[in-house]
Amino acid sequence: MNLSGMSPGDTAWILAATALVLVMTPGLAFFYGGMVRAKSVLNMMMMSFITIGIVSFLWVAYGWAEAFGNGSSSIVGIIGWSHLGSEVNQLGSNGAVLTIPTLVFSAFQLMFAIITPALISGAIADRAKFMTWGIFVALWVTLVYFPVAHWVFDFGGTTSKGAGWLAALGVEDFAGGSAVHINAGAAGLALALVLGKRVGWKRDPMRPHNIPLVMIGAGLLWFGWFGFNAGSALAANGQSALAFMNTQVATAAGVLGWCLIEKLRDGKATSLGGASGAVAGLVAITPACAFIAPWAAILLGVLVGMVCAYTVGLKYKLGFDDSLDVVGVHMIGGIVGCLFIGFFGTAFTTSNIDGKTSFTWGVKGLFYGGGGTLLGHQAIGAFSVLAYSFTVTYILGWVLEKTIGFRVAEEVEIDGIDLGEHGETGYDWSTMGGTFGGRSTVSVGSGSAHMDEEVPA
């Protein structure tokens, strides 16, 4: 295989889409960072940033092979090194030969592998040891994300040999409602249970310290999500156009759905509600974006915005501290989106690049006369990923907590995890420009910042 069938248009779009998906993770850092208290904003944001570092490295080492290696297993790709450098002159293949280089496909998929564990961090805000979080991320992508990506996203080579078992079954998940969102949500639930509630949860007000930061984050997520969803067509064609339009309208409808519930229930539509509604809409349209019509995408967006405005309250009733609602938004939103395809999914046709041939995709759901088969497949896809992710994550989190410890000391949590785990504070609160009551101790290369001792300047 060489690059003779490469489409420069498709390749250019997926390169751009890859960068768009990357920006979702710093966007998530803002989204989450604004929602925690001022004393833990840096730790919250760093949990996302360190994930970019760790997963990029593991992907090039063995992650790509484990998720998309051309083996013969329906559970996992190839256990071994990725050998990514040897594929510079190859086209990617995922059920058929793609029109983009393998390295572009691989880079695109890497960004998905980064944001999925980063999403989990919201469930354990303010209280996870940073070193243990890093180790958790490395083990979690190895044991959970890479295999699950194979289940859902790997359609095998041109012969479908070694396709993931959910992909082979016919589960429709265009951009990762199950592999990314249900996966991260179930893992978040498991970790929230393992680590326990924050000190003072429900008693102390833990209101978001910076809503404008949350809005910036939601905006960046929305922007980057076009790459996530429309890029998942792995081409610039009618399918990516459908995914793009559906992403926009479902997200817009999510904002409206959440705000409507707030207005009716609480009396006022809030900024945090608008931002959360957008993310709920984005989550739900992720699996469905190329399988439903735009009018159905609006319906899905309103529905999920309204549903998630209620499910974020479940943690108070059930008593688990999923701090930033990874379960209420990502797990529930992912399930809603995956199952919705079973009802409103339908088939589409678009022309190939030659203008003469065309290709058709999608299966008819319950409301299009396709019976309950697709809905059954969607349920299997959603709940098998949920069960696997929850179980493995719970065991992994429990082992880490019992061995090296996952939760910080109570003192660190109360004083602020930014100071305890990073030796930094997010904001300079002093009104005198930081020179009043403090002293500069510039000591380059001394290793770490000293909190207690002061050296005269």
Added chain:
Amino acid sequence: MKLVTAVIKPFKLDDVKTALEAFGVHGMTVSEASGYGRQRGHTEVYRGAEYTVDLVPKVRLEVLVDDGDAADVIDVVVKAAQTGRIGDGKVWSVPVETVVRVRTGERGPEAL
């Protein structure tokens, strides 16, 4: 000399300042404060969870005046800060023993 202290609604600060300047008071110290009286706090809702905020933002304004002016200054502040609604704040005065102008060393009423 007396120290007149007023805790008022933040949006009334401009009115009070203007009124005091018109009366002839040309210096004051203003700081942000928070507290509550009969107004109590308010509630905020984030993702459906209610948070009760006890302390309401206020402005604290302090003016040093001559003994004879204190009652008038209090009247000026009350008139300018009043909305008639709950949470308008309070004004009080206390005697001051010594005042020194740092730049010149002047003491007593000359330092005002």
